[in-house]
Structure formats: structure tokens, C-alpha cells
Amino acid sequence: MRRGMNKGTRIALVALGLLAMLALLAPWITPYSHEYIDWQHQAAPPQLEGAHWLGTDRLGRDLFARSMQALRVSLLIGVLASLVSVCIGVAWGATAGYLGGRVDAVMMRFVDIVYALPYIFIVIILSTLFERGSIAALFIAIGAVGWLTMARIVRGQTLGLRHREFVDAAIASGVRTPQILWRHIVPNVAGPVVAYATLAIPQMILYESFLSFLGLGVQEPFASLGSLINEGAQEMESSPWMLLVPATLLTVLLLAFNLLGDGLRARAEGER
Amino acid sequence: MTGPRPQALLSVEELSVSYGATEAVQSVSLEILPGRCLGIIGESGAGKTQAFLAMMGLLPPQARVTGRASLEGQDLLGAAAATIRGRRMAMIFQDPMTSLTPHMRIGDQIAEPLVTHQGQGWSEARRHAAALLEQVRMNDIPRRLRQYPHELSGGMRQRAMIAMALACDPKLLIADEPTTALDVSVQAQILALLRQLVATRGMALAVITHDMGVIAALADDVAVMREGRVVERGPVARILGAPEHAYTQSLLAATPRMEDVGAGSLAARSGCEETRLSVRGLRVNHSVRASGWRKPLTLVAVDDVSLRLDTGEALGIVGESGCGKSTLSRALLRLGPLTTGEVVWLGRPIEALEGEELRQIRAGMQIVFQDPFASLDPTMTVEDIVAEPLRALRPDMDAAHRAARVAAMLRDVGLGPEYARRRSHELSGGQCQRVAIARAMVLEPKLLVCDEAVSALDVSIQAQLLELFATIKRDHGTSILFVSHNLAVVRRLCERVLVMYLGRVVEEGPTEEVFLRPRHPYTRMLLEAVPLLDPVRERARLEAFVVQGETPSAVDRPPGCHFHTRCPAAQSACAERSPEAEPVAASHQVACLRWREIAGQGAPKIS
């Protein structure tokens, strides 16, 4: 890790670290589980010294525990989905960009068409193909769109790289095509790829929250930040904390990932 | 000296420009008298452009400027200087393609300063723009006015930039590397144009350049800069003829000259007369998409080229942009497309090889490119870069052997072991190029193609690398194919030369023979276009330079002999028939219908 990250990026990294730790250690911090129903404290406001630090929801489930569980789900889906989209996107984009010609035209036309479809269509179509709450549907829906931007970026970078003299020099040195892709193209797109991958994580988390908000994502009794926000929005007049807690968590999470990604991207572009 | 000293037009005292701790310009003092031309010469990083950007107020906000600079007594470094910019003092830049606004028509860009500074209306200003284009000898003016920068050729863009700068009749014109990005024939035209404009307008001119030839052509006085300081100053005849400072002397010594013959020449055959590379009838066509619904056009980049290269010989391929020399060199290395033709390497035809067979023969033929930084993978260390060909084509070598070989190569190109772990962004241009040469030579190739390999380097580094190539040729018997637009450089290194124009070979033969007794009008033009380092002879040369126009686009080649549209000796037959190669003397051939008649008319004056 080279030095020279600006302040914003450093803060983001710290915030993310804290949140991740909190989410992972939550089961040992709080006595409540995400589904335990506390009949005495239904829709209770937050009391830092009291039983429920962040209050409870309509049914009496501890909001802190539920939020932490939702945070775990979001982080997991975000990181995993981002990884998947990176792998597919890099492979697709590098191949299209390097081989060029017909192959490139066909591959990128495919990307263009899927890109032109509003994301919602794919979600709807996919939700009709699987039963509700299927994790497979979630992954496919998110993954289906996530890799497109990555493929476009990698393809653009590869196109630029392919005509640089060091690639020609490698060909002249007798290096085989797969070796060229792996040894020359991929390391040189690594910078922008990592940056955009980091920016993709909050996108994935957003997509997942959106699906949950529509009722197509994670199902009861599990929670996702999106479903918590949905519930909170319904109760916002009487119990605003039910909206504010998950909304703040989601905002901070997304903000931190975006700042981190922006910092990485600025560095990747500055190096060129 | 009698009479009062003329008042200096531009006066600069102790000018310094710094960015944080880095000093780009250190205490520079100079002056320019009205109507005179000051040439500022130095290599890259000397600070010459920075100094003048400071005077024009074009530096970024982080720059700190101290000292004094004034034009006709008026301060240039303060806030009030904004009124002078573009009006009494104008500047033109090196790269006309990126220096002109891509989405504005040429006519509007030239008219703009008139509208801003002289309050003219647009139609009146456009009429003035047309008049200005006439002064810079632009052709087809009504059409040019409405065109966009990307529709113009390099020379025309530079003329447009000059017209733009002259719009408000400035007292001083600053030209930053005005001819560097142009072909040698166009260079001569632009230099002649600048001289003529200066004379008719009584305008002062400041020329910033790294090219001694430009100094000889334009400057009355010279200031030599190095690392932000002025190291020597004086009238041009003295600076070029009898320089006093060691740096100036080294610059002049390193500059290859056409006047050099024999002495300093690195052209010398070594090894036996065995033919290694034989090319016959090579043709490379590109398919270019035309606008609209028209069928795609065929661009003939290389047209029926044949050549021969022997052991230990350096063959120069010269020509201006668009002549196909780079396409040719890549085609015969099988790095680029090849449409038809025969390429026989070490007795074996390679034009149709594919896959593994092609890979195997690559060990014998390598290339060094023009751009030193783009030639090296920025994510790899120097030793990995040089080791890569060994990994790919010598799998029998173990790691220890490989490392030893890499270290030996780095030593041979003049880089110590401390460079092994560095990456390209930590190296200078010259060092990067050395690494590229080490990589090319690590497999002990019998053929080395140098594609403008020294063109992007400072003159002193150029000289060192030419020595290195000569050593390679001599000690390893490597055949070298040296592609370049710089005739003086080719003359230093190459025993034989091939002249190309729009894809065809127009003349070929021993270098001395071709340069001393050129037969083809285009070869003559190229030789006449090479700047001389004697100011007197250089200016006479510019005035006598007759070839007009620029190289036509390769998509639209003139019929018959391609050169006939610009040839001073052209006749009607030249537009109808395409000349074949005819022998002039032993191994000297020319492709011109009228070479016998022209032969008697005297060669260009190089000693």
C-alpha cells in the first residue's frame, strides 16, 4: 500500500473498518438476536442506557441486532457480487478489447443492448423466474447488471493498451497471446479495475436494498437494510427512529465505499 | 558603437519560475530588439518554454514567478499585462493539432482576436481572416475558412496558427518549437514563411527550439539554455561558428550534419556479403471506411516494395510521414498486416507463416520503437522486461543463466546493475530506450529494426545511441534496418539508403552516392530541405527552396508518378505512366521518367 491517500480516503477506510468490525462482532455485543420478539418493548424508542440501544421495531425486535444482521447481509452481498462482476467484466472486456474486430463488435453490442434496458426490467423478469426470496435470484439479478460497466471500462482500457508499443514488443519477443493478456494487459488495467470494483460495491448494496424495498430480496425473518428502510418508512410518522437508524447506516456505508473508491480511482488515473 | 542604443522591445531581468522546491527557470535575463529574432536553444527541461509562458501569463496558478519582464516598457508580470496578450505579443505552439480548438471553424478562430481586441463584427473579422490566410500562403482559402482543424494537414494547421497570432499585428511573436511536429519539406516552407513575415512586418521574433537548424535559419541572436539558466548568449554567427561555452560546444558536436562526410561516419560494413533478408513486391493495403454509404476505400500503404539486406549492414529507409516506412518495417517483421509479396529471411519465406512457426523465427528479428516510455510495460521491472524474450523463446535457459544474460545485456547498453529493479517511470527517455535495446538484443537477433528509434530523444542522447547501434552492427554483425525521417542521422549510420514516397521506393543505393548525386527530384527535395548549420548558407537555402505543397493523402494518391503534383521537373507523361526502377550505377536505382534529363542540372549543395 503506497502512502499518499488523502484525508477523505483515510477516513473512509477507518469508517468501513469500524462498521465491518461492528457487524461481525455484533452477536457477541448484544444479547438479542435479530428475531427475538420482546413483547414488553414493542415500538420502543432508543434508550442508550436502557434495554434496547437503538429501540425496537413494530413487533418488538431489537433494532440494533436487526440492523447489524442487515449490515452483514449487505456487506456480504456487496463484496461477493462485486467480486463476481469483476471476474466476468474483466474477462469479457479484456478479451473483447484485445481481439478486436468482429469479436469485439459482437461482445460489446451484447453489452450495449443489456445496458440499454432499464435495470428494472431485468429485475422484474428475473423475479418471475424464481420463487420469492431465492438467493439465487438475488445474485443473478445483481450480477446480471453489475459486470456491464466493468466490461466496458476494461474493454476501453484494453483497446488503448493493445496498440501501445510494449504489447507489440511482447509479440515480437515471442510471447503467446494468453500470456500477453495475463502478464501485460491485466496488470495495467488493475488500477482502474480495483477503483471501479470498490465503487461497484455500494452499487451492489444499493441494488440489493432496492430489491428488498420492492419486496423481492431477502425475506423474513431476515432483514436487509432495504427492507428495514421499507418498514421504517411505513412507521415514520409515529416512530421515526425505525427509518432513521437503517437509513443512516446505509448512507454511511455507501458514502464510505464511494469515498474510498474515488480516492483509488483518482490515484489510478493520476498514475497514467 | 555610434549613436544611442535602440530601445529593447522585450526586456527580461532575473526571471525565475519555481513550483514548490523545483526551479524551472533560474534568473534568466535577455532582451530582444525591435525587428530582430532571438533564438533560444536548449534540450528538454531547459526551461525555455516556461520562461516565455511566464511572460505571456500562461503559467498555472501554482507557479511562482519573480523578476522583471517588460514589453516596450510595460510590465508583463503584473495584472495589467492581460491587455498585451494576443495584441502586442502573440505566441504559437508546438503541436497545432491539439493547440487549435477542435470544434470551431478555422476562419472563426482566426477572426476571434479581431472581434475581441479590435471590436470588429464577425463578418468583417472573417474577411480579415481571409486576408491573413493569404499572407501565410494558404491554398483554397474560401474552403479552409469553413473547415475544422482535423480536416487540415499539419503544415496548414501551423499556417493557420500563425495567421491567428498575426491577427492584431503584434510587435513580438513567440514561436515555441514551430516546426518540430512537421515533415522536413513543410518545415522548410514554414521557416521561409516566418522569415518573410518578419521582414515585411518589421516584427520581432522569439524562437524556442532544440534544433540547431532552426536557429541557423531564423535567429539573429542566440541564447543557449540549460537546466533553467542561460549559459551563453551572442550573435548567431559566433554561437554556431565558434561557441565558447562547453555545453554549446557539446550540443553542436552532437548534432548530426549533412555537411559531415566520412569523418564521424559510423557507416562501415562488417562481416561477409551474405544476404539475410530479401523482400520482393511487398504490398500492404488498408481498408478505410468512407463517410456515408460509399464503399470502403483501399489505402495502399506499401506499394510493390523490394529490398535486400546483408550481414552486418545498416539500411536506412527515409521518407516523410505517410510514405509507408513504418508500415513496411512492421510488415516484414510480421508484426503488422501484409497483403501480398515475398519476404525471405535467412533463405526461408516467412510471409505466410503462422502460429508456432512464426513465433520461433521471431528470435532472429527484433525492433526498437520511437516512443521510449510506451515501449516498456510500466508495471514491470527492467530486469523482467529484458528477461521476457528469454522466457518466451529460450525455455531451456534456467533462472541463473537468464539472470546472468540480463545483467550482461544491461552492461552492454551502458546501464549499471542498480537499474535492474527500476521501472519505466523512474528512468529518463534515453535510459528507457537503452532498456528497449537490451531487450531487443538479448536473443542475439540477426536483424534489428529501428523505427525512428532516436527521433524522440535529445540530441546528445541521440549521438550516444547511434554509437551504440554502430557497435552492435560492428561487434555482432547484426543487420540494421533504420527507419527515419532525419537524413543526417541516416547518413551517419547507414551504408545504403532507400527513399520512399507514398508507398513506393523512388530511389535506392549507397548512402554517399544517393546523397551526393541524387537522381530523383523527391530525393533532391529531401536533401534540399535539410537545415544547414551555417546561418548564411541556411538562409540562402530557404530562399531557393522551390517545392510547394504537402504530401497528398495516401487515400488519394496522384495518378502516374505520385510525386508529379509537386515535382519541379514534371511533364505530362509523368501523370500518365508510373515509373519503374532503372539502374543508374552499381546498386543505385531510381524510379523517375526523366532522371536522365534532370541529372545534368546540378545537385543540392552539400559538400
Next chain:
Amino acid sequence: MLTYTLRRIAGLVPTLFILVTLSFFIIRLSPGGPFDQQQALPPEIRANLDAAYGFDQPLLVQYGRYLADVSQGELGPSLRYKDFTVNELIARGLPLSLTIGLAAALLAFFTGVPLGAYAAWRAHTVSDHAIMGFSTLGVVLPGFVVGPLLALLFGIYWPVFRVGGYEPGVVSFLVLPVITLALPVSAYVARLMRNSLEEVLRANYIRTARAKGLSSREIFLRHALRPALVPVISYLGPAVAFVVTGSLVVESVFGLPGSGRFLVQGAVDRDYPMVMGMILVYGVLTLLCNLIADLLYAWLDPRVRLT
């Protein structure tokens, strides 16, 4: 310019075709049919229903019929709302959705561009950092967070606007939804514009313009603005896609009777013609906006017309 336009339009047809075909087959091949939700029907009635709607024909024949209908603008009957055709249902909600979408897009671009330009002009100062800070927030916050929050603040605590449902002609209902929808797009456009303009201002031809002694205003308007707008215009396509998706959320959060709900409901109910119709309508809209964006791009940068 004209040939470029025609070529672009011609290029749309295959995309549209693929869009229709893909959705048709995916919807049809997915498990569950429109009549499965209701109680189990006796086989004869089921067979009659199938015949009436043409479901007993081979899939390819149904496809062919559908293509024929669509090319005449007929989107078929709704299977859920049996007395209405898809055309009629969509026509009810579409004007409102289009109004909100258009208003949001216009608001986004006309706030984002000036903000971004100002930030670039004052690059690296406090104003720049402040605007970029707001931009980051705006991009990050999802519509289903912002919507309820805005509704809470300006609809309930300080009731400046009206929320919940819609009364035709009462604009107050639409203000918060439009702002919610516009916010992320505006934030993103501001950032795009700022980065693009900052890069353009470092170009060689801007240095030339300065060397000519032009004023800052002249440089900005004549030399810098057009190239700086290029990435922003390129974003028009994805922006529309976003607005389409976002309008669904906004209509849901604020309870607006737009056409978005038909898509979701249609998918759940397996109302094939409805889903297809919605996909077609929104697909055409998206493609049209992409086309306009491409044409604007070509107008801005003459070099593109050669492609």
C-alpha cells in the same frame, strides 16, 4: 449530419427487435401462467380460456401474431384487468410518469451543469469542495431513503408541500417526488461536468485561447463548454434508464398513480401483454433518448460524424 442520423435510426431497429423477442420468450418460458393464481379451474373452462387468448397455439405462432399486432401499435388485452386493453391502462398512468420523469431530468441537468461548471471554475477552493461534497451525498443516497426523509421533513414536520397520492392539476403533490428523482442525477451530472470541464481547461487549445488574450467568459462559452459537455451528454442515456427505474420507487413511496405499478404488478400476475407492453414502451423511450443523446454528441464533436 443527416446520413449519421439515418444510420443511427437504422441501428435502433435490431436492438428493439431483440428487446421484444427476449422479453417475449423469457416471460413465456417462466413457470406459472396467468390463470394459475386463481382457484383451480375445471379443464374445459381452462381450455376455453386458453383458446380465447390464443395460448393453445404453438409458441412461435403466438410470437408471430404478437409481432404483427405490435407493429400496428396494438399491445393486446390485459389478462388481469379483463375489461381493458394494455393500451388503455398504460395510457392512464403514462402521462403522469412521463411528466415526473421529464421534469426530473430537466431539473437534474439544469442544476447539475451550472453547479459542476462553477465548481470547475473555482477548482480546489472551498466552493469546489462544498459542491463536490453535496454531489457525493446526492449520488450515494438512494431514492427510497431520500423520498421518505423529504416526505417527513417537508410534508409532515414543515408542511410546505403535499404528500401521499395525487390530485390532478395540483402541482404541490409532485414537487417532492420530482426532487427525489432528480437528486442523484443532478449530483452525478455536477460531478461529471466538473471533472470534464477541469480536464478541458487544461487542454492545449485553451492555452492558445488564453494566449490570444480572450476573456474568461469568451474562453468558457466558445472553447471550453462544448467539449466539456460531451461526457454529460453521453450520460443522457444511462440517466434516462435511471429515471425510469427511479420513477418506480418514487411512485411507490409517494403513492402516485403512474404507470410504473403496472409493470411490477403485471410481472407478479403473469399478465403477459401488460409486461410486454410496458417493456416496449419504456424500451422505446430509453432508445429514443439514447438516440437524441448520440445526435447531440455528434453535433458537439464533428469528428464523431465520421464513424
